[in-house]
Amino acid sequence: MELLKKYPKLFQWLFLLVAFFTLYFAIDVPETYKFIRGQAEFIKDPNQSTYTLFGAEVRYYAFDVFWRLPPLLGWLPIWINDSLFFLMNDWMPIEFWNEDTQEFKTQPLVLQITRNLTSFITFLIELIREILLGGVETIVAFTSWDWISENSWAKLPGLPWTIVAAGAAILGYKLSGKGLALFSAIVMIYISIFGQWKPSMQTLSFILVAAPLSFIFGLGLGIAAFKSKRVEKALYPILLVMQTMPQYAVLVPAIVLFGVGDHAGVIITMVVAVPPMILLTLLGLRGVSPEVIEAGRMSGCNNLQLMFKVLIPTARRDILIGVNQVIMVCFSMAVISAFIGAKGLGFNLLLALNQLNIGLALEAGLCISLIAILLDKLSLAWANKQIDYFGNLTFFQRYKNIIFFSGAILIGIIFAYAGSFYFKEGFNYLYEIPHNKGISTADFWNKGVDWIWDTFFQTLKIFNTWLIVDVLQPMRAAYLRMPIVATFVLVMGAGYIIGGIRSAIVVGGLTLFIALSPWWDRALVTTYMATFGVILSCVIGFTVGTLCFQNKHSTNFMLGVCDIFQTFPSFVYLIPVMMLFGVTDTSVLIAVVVYATIPATRYTIEGLRSVPPSLHDAASMSGVTKIQRLLKIEFPLALPHMMLGLNQTIVFALFMVIIGAFIGTEDLGQYILKAISDKKGAGIGLTLGLCVAFIGLVFDHLIRTWVGQRKKHLGID
């Protein structure tokens, strides 16, 4: 009884586990049940049950409701799909004047809107792309193809790569100083020399369109949410879902609405990049001290002046951190958008991976990583830059960057011109080094991979087999064997213990959505892979974080490493694991572990670091040993923050598992990948995306609720 009073929660948890396992073992697997490897909804089988709702026929294998729920939401993807098609093709036909055929044409409204949007975005991308690389499309947009063929001189020449590289270096210098300038220059020269200039500039032009648009929308919506509680409340659930939605899943509906290509990528990138911008805008504006706002009001600001002269400049740093986030999201989307036909580095990477040409993939991946680090450093430098006083500078000081850049343009043009004499045959390397005509290290890497395979084949294979047969398969089977009623008891019970009835209903509702979708089994597989990854990541991350924290230098070093690794688009992580483990589940899981260890480590260090120094001193004066201090003081206080790290780890792991479908897994991700190439995949893709997001949200909700209570209990912010 004493124990019960002291740890009431402990007994609740124990009771929950007992209930869960009783149900787990009490309900037998139905004899007819088997995990269907193919796509169940396309199999016609006399054993299947069917029902029709909203004109959609849903086929499924019926089981006892304690074992599996019938897919009562099975109509949802079909219905979403049909609605989209209806919107695109039949709804509200309106007459439009068609320039090309010089006559009125009837088209559905939505189709017309998306077409106009598409051509606008395409125009922007082409414009920037041709400034960087040269081309005729922009001029065509103002004239016509006929005119171009008559006037073959008319094309945008494209900037020589030397000028772009110099521009990047000057930008780096302006924002941070010599170090960043040097780094920018090296990255640009590397890209050029190794023949990745063209795809890199294509990716860059993608970002240069997507990022500013996302910034404007994000800032606008952030301001609206700041001004009106109602807007904030309306946006909140969308923001929450978008945080845990795999980026990859939103690509699918984009195809239906906007077709395939860069423009579709840009538009869908905005959908993904706007939420973090909104959040950071809101955070920044909320963070402005009320006295500053009052000072603005007492200075006689009207609402507009208050917003643009007081609030936004004061929140500058947070808003620019938002810009940094936007840029990084845009970059990772630019890579993933290769799946829907966006050109650039991602496309090359995808191609190389498809051909299992690890060398080429590695080169593209390295380029992606370098550009990611560069963009991150530049935008962070911008955010952290203090404004300087410009009042009494000389003309040269004031305009020195512009002068330097003009000089760089001049020299670049002279170089390119001189190059055209020197490199008479073939390519002008001082103007633009064509794709894959630079130095290539692909052969070297490919040989390296071959060598690794030759040398370690046995070892790797033994490890691989052991992992799959002894660890993964049993774990997977254990997850699939879980009766649905046991799952609900576990999830809702945990919700109840942590956050009461309300939490139980929230997580129960999220789980119910997945349970009623046709993909419960797949969701279980996704969860099993994510669980495996999360457990390993947390063990590694918490250990490494704790060890590194013992020393100031290793702390900073580790945080730096985390910073760098975090900037890489998740897709890049698949390259080295494919190189080592080939196309298996093991590869995906290792990628998951590597990727998800980053937040686990980072949050552990940050959590330990947030323990106030006065407590350290107090503990030392009480005569604790290092271990005692860690166990009795640092861990308990850092635990809430470390749990937030766990939350991030789960989200990262889920993202990676889904991306891992590219290598070939049997979970939700695989279906998303299939939906991309399916004309009627929009509804499926969206529903699947929601399923993944909801898995993440269940954990997100539980962890956040717990952390909130714990922090209140400990009296820390």
Add this chain to the structure above:
Amino acid sequence: MTDTVIKCESVYKIFGTNAKKMLQEANGNVDAKTFQENGCIVGVNNASFEVLKGEILVVMGLSGSGKSTLLRCISRLTDATAGKIFIEGQDLLSLNNKELIELRRNKMGMVFQSFALLPHKTVVENIAFPLQIKGIKTKDSINKAMEMVKLVGLEGRENYFPRELSGGQQQRVGIARSLAVEPDIWFLDEPFSALDPLIRKEMQDEFLRLQEKLQKTIMFITHDFDEALKLADRIAIMKDGIIEQLDTPANIVLNPATEYVKKFTEEVPREKVLKIEDVMEKPNNENLSDLKVLRNEIIENVAEKILTQEKSVSVIDENNQIVGTVHPSKIISTVFGGKKSND
């Protein structure tokens, strides 16, 4: 007859969703406890007072006493729940947004506890900010701001950013900014509370110097009773949203109206607050010593001189007219009397 600049009539500020309704039902008798039970928090409870032209009214109270809320009602940064506020005869609560902005642009200046400077603007740009908001040309506004820089003694630092200044210097910028539009009414919300004691004293002296020159109508918020005594023409002491006593410093020290006020006055060294005129007696024909003291001298400054005398000294006004007498024993009882009774 001096003009009334700020006038409050039964001002209430109650936070909470159904504050208005509850206030109506309470019929003027607001009890903080019953309101709190119903989810309302009483900020200001039935405040009525006037501030005269050129006067420094210090509102003193501990944290949560509603003093800042009262100030924000009068500057209309929050809207009072009930009551009337007049600024130079104009009904503040009936102003629309545009008129309110006009009023703030021309008539009001405010200084904040945490300085509330704009981090992205230099000293001179911060000071010029209210002028630029008004639509004055950049060049004129900067010129005017430079005058203010000189007024608060920050020459040479006009191109610094707030982050490069000490707390005292930042507050000088805050003061200069609030005075840039040459307002008639000057609000100061605990302007010196965030400063070190030494800097605080320096700034208080600076404040008195400025006021001597500018003669603004001032509402000054503080939680420091000594500061209130030093700066005020009149002091309003607030507790739980109610003004407990509003009077001159001397009267508050000599005749605390409530137990709460008495607690503050007990520890106050009277000789530092009271003036000779506060303790003098009517002139009579007794034998006076040759020493003459001015009526508005602080006791502390002349006590030593008076105590060397055996007979009463004569008190004179600015025109050298005898207006009263003080016996040395009176000085002794003033300095020590209050404390003895407590021991």
